[in-house]
Amino acid sequence: MLSAMAALTLRIALLLAPLIHHAGAKCIYSSSSPDFGPIGLCSLCSGFCYEKNGCRCSDGLTSCLPDGNVQCAVADLTLCCPPGLYYNQASSCCTESSICESGCATDEVCAMGVCVCNSSLYQDKTGTDFHPALSCDINAMMVTASQCLLSSLGYDPASIHLRDSSQSCNFISSSSINGQKVIVLPATATPGRCGNTATEDGPRLFITNTIDIGAPVNSNVTANPISFNITCPLFTGTYPLAQTVVISGVNGMALNPLTMVAYKDPQFVTPYVSNEIVLGSEIYVALYIYPTDGDTYVLRLQDCTASPTGDPNNTKALHLISQGCATDSLTQIIQNGNSREVRMKISSSQFQDFTTVYLFCDARLCVKSGEECTACKESQSFSMGVTQLQLELRLKGNSQQLEQHPFLGYGTLYGGSPRPAIVGLWHIA
Structure with a gap:
């Protein structure tokens, strides 16, 4: 009996560890409802989260709360928690309010603990509003583009890639510039690498590559792939005393x-x-x-x-x-x-x-x-x-x-x- 109690105590301690770690998210590990009565963790009743019925214990009837061990990976996240609670994807638990602990960009909103694009800001945007940016350094180029704008136009920001689309050439990340969410793609300014080509303009040398962005495979939006060139000055030998900015042409692309x-x-x-x-x-x-x-x-x-x-x-x-x-x-x-x-x-x-x-x-x-x-x-x-x-x-x-x-x-x-x-x-x- 003593060993069984010790095992139970150990199990509960292990289950509560991720909840303590995410204390800032105010995870709820027990609740009650007029309709369902007391509600405990899914981990304690071998529960599972279903697409249409939310999170239930192994009997399929009793509601339970998701946690770090039983996550709610369903399309409609409002089904994950009992009425009055919100599912926090970052902490994999139910909370009393929908909070994104790290904060969201100005063109995002917090939904179920995760920052998502605020579609209302981009509903009237068209392809003419897409203006990527480029920065040039002595040995690198870097492209940035509005992540939420691309998504609203039916493109997959994660599909952005250089002329050479191999994984070893494309290290994509997200950042925030002036409060807006952007996708970032750096490139090494080395001739021949990842599709780079060197060109001459009189005594000047430049390095050029091509950026491609495609639509999501499962998207219902018909969008032609985006393709544009990027060019930076190419300096050889010692680093010259030079500064470079990139300006947009007449068409913005x-x-x-x-x-x-x-x-x-x-x-x-x-x-x-x-x-x-x-x-x-x-x-x-x-x-x-x-x-x-x-x-x-x-x-x-x-x-x-x-x-x-x-x-x-x-x-x-x-x-x-x-x-x-x-x-x-x-x-x-x-x-x-x-x-x-x-x-x-x-x-x-x-x-x-x-x-x-x-x-x-x-x-x-x-x-x-x-x-x-x-x-x-x-x-x-x-x-x-x-x-x-x-x-x-x-x-x-x-x-x-x-x-x-x-x-x-x-x-x-x-x-x-x-x-x-x-x-x-x-x-x-």
Whole structure:
């Protein structure tokens, strides 16, 4: 009798362990109902959870409560628990309220303890609302897309893959950007790997892959597969002093990398590398974008500001470029608004009173046929958004360590500012 009681005590202790672990979810392990009377755990009565009848003991009649040992894996989760209780999928138990302990994204709602997409936010969305985002790093590319939008359009976010669809090339994860749920797919920027191809555009090298997203196999929604290319600059050898953001094309699907690089020479051939000290007094800066429709668009540099702080509106900030032209002789525009590349020369002598220089440059695509892309003024209206970039440089005699910053400000991708800004700075001796 004593051994039987000990065994029973041990069994109950084991069953209650997961309930104690999920104490924050307030799991219910015993209840009562006017219709069913006392209700205990399914584990104590060899119970099971059925699709139409909910959770029942082995006699098929007595209701029981699911727990960590008997989970409720049915289509209609409202049948899992007695009236007045809610099934929590994360904790596999019944709770007094439907709570998602880790919180949900702003485009999700909590249902039975699990965050699901809020369909009401996407009911009027169409394929034209799909705008994937891309970030470029020295050795990696990363695609992000709205997970709930894809689901609402009839696509399976988990089906996203590179040109090479093998599992070893596609490491998919979920994240939250500006409060919205996104699917994330990284890729190594190595030629030949996972379907990557290297292309040349004059002296520039780029790496390209293709992203495919398909509809769920069991979906009743007819949706044509999504396919689009991603491209990032390809740097070889040492890591150059460069920053890249990605801007969307006219149709929102094309993703064009816009890169800003600092060079040592007026031929724009030898770039400074990360953390390298600038020895010369002249800094040559180029901005270039991966081939768009060269007959229609060119790259236009609109404004550049040098500030001693991360605030471009600082009272000591210097306006180097205004409406496409230099404000004084210490900054020279070499090429602007007539091709996919902008070039300028900046004299570091104007920064002698600065300890640190933040350089903010605004650029955009300009329509050749409808705008004065090379003029020293800004058009009254233009269709393409403005993108802001920034570089980091350390000038001669400075021993401070450069800060490391992300290549793309994710806060700009969904619902944020229309400017995907890159953070960087120049350190002055």
